[in-house]
Amino acid sequence: EAGVTQFPSHSVIEKGQTVTLRCDPISGHDNLYWYRRVMGKEIKFLLHFVKESKQDESGMPNNRFLAERTGGTYSTLKVQPAELEDSGVYFCASARGTTSYNEQFFGPGTRLTVL
Amino acid sequence: AQSVTQPDIHITVSEGASLELRCNYSYGATPYLFWYVQSPGQGLQLLLKYFSGDTLVQGIKGFEAEFKRSQSSFNLRKPSVHWSDAAEYFCAVGAGYSSASKIIFGSGTRLSIRP
Numbered sequence: 001e002a003g004v005t006q007f008p009s010h011s012v013i014e015k016g017q018t019v020t021l022r023c024d025p026i027s028g029h030d031n032l033y034w035y036r037r038v039m040g041k042e043i044k045f046l047l048h049f050v051k052e053s054k055q056d057e058s059g060m061p062n063n064r065f066l067a068e069r070t071g072g073t074y075s076t077l078k079v080q081p082a083e084l085e086d087s088g089v090y091f092c093a094s095a096r097g098t099t100s101y102n103e104q105f106f107g108p109g110t111r112l113t114v115l
Numbered sequence: 116a117q118s119v120t121q122p123d124i125h126i127t128v129s130e131g132a133s134l135e136l137r138c139n140y141s142y143g144a145t146p147y148l149f150w151y152v153q154s155p156g157q158g159l160q161l162l163l164k165y166f167s168g169d170t171l172v173q174g175i176k177g178f179e180a181e182f183k184r185s186q187s188s189f190n191l192r193k194p195s196v197h198w199s200d201a202a203e204y205f206c207a208v209g210a211g212y213s214s215a216s217k218i219i220f221g222s223g224t225r226l227s228i229r230p
Contacts, residue, residue, distance in 0.1 A: 033218075035220075042220045043159075043220040048217055056216075059217070106160070108156065
């Protein structure tokens with residue numbers, strides 16, 4: 001089966017611009033997660049969808065970040081307006097249902113550079 | 116709050132030598148523990164996981180890890196490394212009581228292999 005895919009692989013934008021990152025989870029996976037790694041630090045959780053609902057968005061840094069998962073399939077993460085500190089690698093992961101342990105499968109990440 | 120510490124930022128070992136990567140965690144209950152690996156240009160791949168039971172867990176690519184509750188540690192080991200093991204390794208803990216909860220990562224250890 002196809003893995004988690006993310007688009008674009010790289011994005012370079014100016015401060016103040018808007019960027020939208022996309023994640024396509026593995027087909028049939030209800031759980032979708034966004035994580036971010038900034039400046040070589042640890043990978044940090046941003047939010048978790050179960051189908052189209054936000055289960056946990058405690059890691060979203062501020063209201064410049066907006067995540068959606070319309071229809072419970074792919075997800076987008078929009079940053080508007082982007083700031084320098086938003087630079088980093090954004091990972092998406094997906095997992096099956098929650099009745100037992102379900103491995104989170106990660107995508108290759110989107111490297112975002114804000115100049 | 117849950118946290119994960121990987122004290123070694125960068126380790127270099129000779130090909131064929133043994134390897135141990137250190138990980139300490141902070142968590143109130145019995146944790147879900149993971150080791151992930153990220154090779155250049157790739158997403159995060161799960162090497163192994165611990166939930167309960169036998170404290171020595173076997174993973175893919177010849178890796179193993181031992182859960183030591185008394186030391187709050189979950190060190191990763193491999194008896195003989197190969198050049199293809201050069202990558203960044205992340206220790207992580209499942210942060211909630213659900214198997215679908217978010218994952219908290221350590222800051223990573225970069226492994227280089229000396230020919």
